Amino acid sequence: MIAASGVAELRHDLTGETFNVNAAALHWEEEGVDERGMGTESVTWAVAEYVTASGEKVSCKFLAYEYPAGVLNYLDYEATNATLVKNFGYAVAIDTDEWGDQD
Secondary structure, three states: EEEEEEEEEEEEEEOOOOEEEEEHHHHOEEEEEEEOEEEEEEEEEEEEEEEEEOOEEEEEEEEEEEOOOOEEEEEEEEOOEEEEEOEEEEEOOOOOHHHHHOO
């Protein structure tokens, strides 16, 4: 799974109002996307939503793709009424429980 850290910044397209998004405050989900030659491509994603001072909705879906397993392959975002100014830091989180007993 890919882990996000730090703070991203969104800017409203019309007003320029900015929103800071803390990676730790979002609910991140992971899902398999496609079976490919070197295994499953997976995506880790979360959505942030805000309302501007003028009442307009701003949203951003953050996406981080892992392929093959253990390799951060691609970052993307889908924003509504906003531009991503600064993205999170991303890294592959290694689950040591999957390694089993190494004794």
